[in-house]
Every structure is written in structure tokens, then in C-alpha cells.
Amino acid sequence: MRAVIAILNWNGQELLERFLPNVVRYAEGHPILIIDNASSDGSKDFVQESYPQVEWVQLEENHGYAGGYNRGLKHRDEDVAILLNSDVEVTEGWLSPILKAMEDDPDLVAVQPKILDLQRPEYFEYAGAAGGFMDRLNYPYCRGRLFETLEKDEGQYDTPIDVHWATGACLFFRIQEFYALGGLDEDLFAHMEEIDLCWRARRRGKRVMCIPASKVYHLGGGTLSGYRPFKSFLNFKNSLIIFLKNDRSGSTYSRLFLRMFMDNLSIVRFLFQFRGRHAFAVLKAHFFFYASLPKTLKKRKELGTAHAPLAETSVVMEYFGRGKRAFNELHASLRSSVIE
Known part of the structure; x- marks a missing residue:
């Protein structure tokens, strides 16, 4: 090969x-x-x-x-x-x-x-x-x-x-x-x-x-530092875009709403950490997501209805709510094979 x-x-x-x-x-x-x-x-x-x-x-x-x-x-x-x-x-x-x-x-x-x-x-x-x-x-x-x-x-x-x-x-x-x-x-x-x-x-x-x-x-961070607000902006913006673009679970919009609510909690967390520029980056990411909606929805339609499932539970709850710090400690649904 x-x-x-x-x-x-x-x-x-x-x-x-x-x-x-x-x-x-x-x-x-x-x-x-x-x-x-x-x-x-x-x-x-x-x-x-x-x-x-x-x-x-x-x-x-x-x-x-x-x-x-x-x-x-x-x-x-x-x-x-x-x-x-x-x-x-x-x-x-x-x-x-x-x-x-x-x-x-x-x-x-x-x-x-x-x-x-x-x-x-x-x-x-x-x-x-x-x-x-x-x-x-x-x-x-x-x-x-x-x-x-x-x-x-x-x-x-x-x-x-x-x-x-x-x-x-x-x-x-x-x-x-x-x-x-x-x-x-x-x-x-x-x-x-x-x-x-x-x-x-x-x-x-x-x-x-x-x-x-x-x-x-x-090495990591060789081309874009992990502490730069621009990286936070890209990660939050792109996560929303690819979720709307690719998810065909039947509950895309309710999950998207919940995800954006969780993003707002991230803003609060950044503020408590005195990382105001990162908090602003999340707000900016949401603004750009809204601005990109027509293009993202067009891509979603073009990709059709084929579905590739994600895990059905929340890693956020496992990590922040239940204190799980290792992959092997997660709920089985978060560790299972993705190919059905």
C-alpha cells in the first residue's frame, strides 16, 4: 500500500x-x-x-x-x-x-x-x-x-x-x-x-x-498555543457547526440548544478563572455560528439523512458531576464500539 x-x-x-x-x-x-x-x-x-x-x-x-x-x-x-x-x-x-x-x-x-x-x-x-x-x-x-x-x-x-x-x-x-x-x-x-x-x-x-x-x-501547541483565546473561539464555533451539519439523531435541535446552554456555563467558568478573553471567545463563537447558519443548513441538507451515532450519555456529567477522571471509569455507553 x-x-x-x-x-x-x-x-x-x-x-x-x-x-x-x-x-x-x-x-x-x-x-x-x-x-x-x-x-x-x-x-x-x-x-x-x-x-x-x-x-x-x-x-x-x-x-x-x-x-x-x-x-x-x-x-x-x-x-x-x-x-x-x-x-x-x-x-x-x-x-x-x-x-x-x-x-x-x-x-x-x-x-x-x-x-x-x-x-x-x-x-x-x-x-x-x-x-x-x-x-x-x-x-x-x-x-x-x-x-x-x-x-x-x-x-x-x-x-x-x-x-x-x-x-x-x-x-x-x-x-x-x-x-x-x-x-x-x-x-x-x-x-x-x-x-x-x-x-x-x-x-x-x-x-x-x-x-x-x-x-x-x-509536542503539542507547536503552531497554535493551547492558551490562546483564538483556539477557544475555533473549538466552540466549530463544535456547533459540525454538530448541526452531521447529527441525524432525531433530536438534533434539542441537543444543540442544551449544548449552547452548557457553553454559557463555560463562559461563567472562564470568568471565575479570570480568563475574560476566553469568555468573550465563546460569545464570539456563538455569534459566528448564528451567522453561518444558512451555509451550515445547506451542507446538512446536501449530506442527506445517513446517521452515524455518537455516545448516548454525557461525558460532562461523568467528569464534572461524578468525578470520573479515566476513560475506563466512564459509563459503558461512553466506552462502547461505535460500529454497530
Whole structure:
């Protein structure tokens, strides 16, 4: 099975200097592609001088995560695209377990490895951990990560599992399915686009998995700090958009109303934490969600009525109400396979 390793770059020369050597070392003959979102640093000179075998696609402006990959992956003829963050340290043998699984199952279209924290290697990393899930109100959580709580990796999540979404930090995706789905949703710009893409794939009856036999380490926050209000804005806005766009549970609008009420509680929480800019980011996210309603409803109609279920209970209640801090402690409905 042929794959292309695609790394999106924006002024990331320092990250490329640090992490690209291992990607080249463990590429196993698969081509490496750098998609550059109009960087102004020395990224291009560094790559072309140090790694002339690496392909370079130059974009004329910053199209974000979604737009960058959509443009950079045009006209590729490999079987699988590996969307790899520039701040991920890959390991020897990271490709084979996932590519073999995808070769054996044509319905398996998206896969992530186990993601560990580069700065605390014994812990799971925030962005994906050992596979992503969504609760009934579209709150994301992972095997190994619930909200801000990261679990220690003790082998408890080393079994392959079907999931709701695979992280965009290291996402193996069948290229033909990527094209069939229309690629990533550029209206999201950044954050949660992979959740939307995987949800749309699942609505077509395809499988999404985490295969922990493959392991990588993620620095995290390499391109957009986790403490910036802009990230809060994107996460709250995009969560509402992809929920309305993809949910066909029969109770979309009542769940959406409840989710927005919960967002208001997040505003109060931010204010009590003296994080006023983040509270404002949530309000701004709701405003942009309302402004995008005509376009989102049009996409919802175009996608049809096929349904891919989320968990039927609330991870928010489990975490904040019942004090559950580990994935294995959650209610069974939040841990069950998503493929029925």
C-alpha cells in the first residue's frame, strides 16, 4: 500500500529542523511532502538544502489546516495520505501496523496511532491520545484524555478500537475517500476538521480506528498555543457547526440548544478563572455560528439523512458531576464500539 507523508508548515523552520529528520529516517520509502502555508521564515531553504528528496508545495497564502491540506493533496495517486503535524516525533516502525490494517480492510478509511506527550513520554497527549470519541452533546474526549486530565500510559489502551474520530495530528486517510468526501471543510479553518471528516466518513458506512501498535510523540501547541483565546473561539464555533451539519439523531435541535446552554456555563467558568478573553471567545463563537447558519443548513441538507451515532450519555456529567477522571471509569455507553 502506497502512502504519502504530508506535513503542513507555517513558519515552522525550528520544528522542521527538530522533527523532520526522524520522518525521513523512518519513511520506509514513502514520499514526504511539505505543504507550505505562505511562510516567511527560512523553512523552504532549510528543507531544500538539507532534504532535497522531500517534495515542496508552495501556497500563496495561509489557508489554514483544512485549506492547506485540500490544496496540497490535489492530484496525488497514492492510496493513503498521512496528515502529520510538524511537531510530531515519529518512531521506528510507525507506518507498518496501520498501513497493513488499511490494506486488509477496504472499509477502514481513517486511522491514528497512539499519541504520547513528547514532554512527558509516559503520558498520553491531549490531541487524540488513544482514539477520539464524542458524547451526546458533541463534546470530544479520548481514551487516555478527558478534558484537561491526561492518563499515564500503562498499556491499558493498547488494543485496536473503532472510534468516532482520529486525530489530525497524525491522521492516516484513504486518498480516494478524502476526495469523495470533498476533503476537509475549509469553513472551519482550523481545529476539529478531522472530527468532521471522520464523522462524514462514518456516515458513509466507513470505519475509523486507533491502532496503538503504532506510536508517535506529539509536542503539542507547536503552531497554535493551547492558551490562546483564538483556539477557544475555533473549538466552540466549530463544535456547533459540525454538530448541526452531521447529527441525524432525531433530536438534533434539542441537543444543540442544551449544548449552547452548557457553553454559557463555560463562559461563567472562564470568568471565575479570570480568563475574560476566553469568555468573550465563546460569545464570539456563538455569534459566528448564528451567522453561518444558512451555509451550515445547506451542507446538512446536501449530506442527506445517513446517521452515524455518537455516545448516548454525557461525558460532562461523568467528569464534572461524578468525578470520573479515566476513560475506563466512564459509563459503558461512553466506552462502547461505535460500529454497530
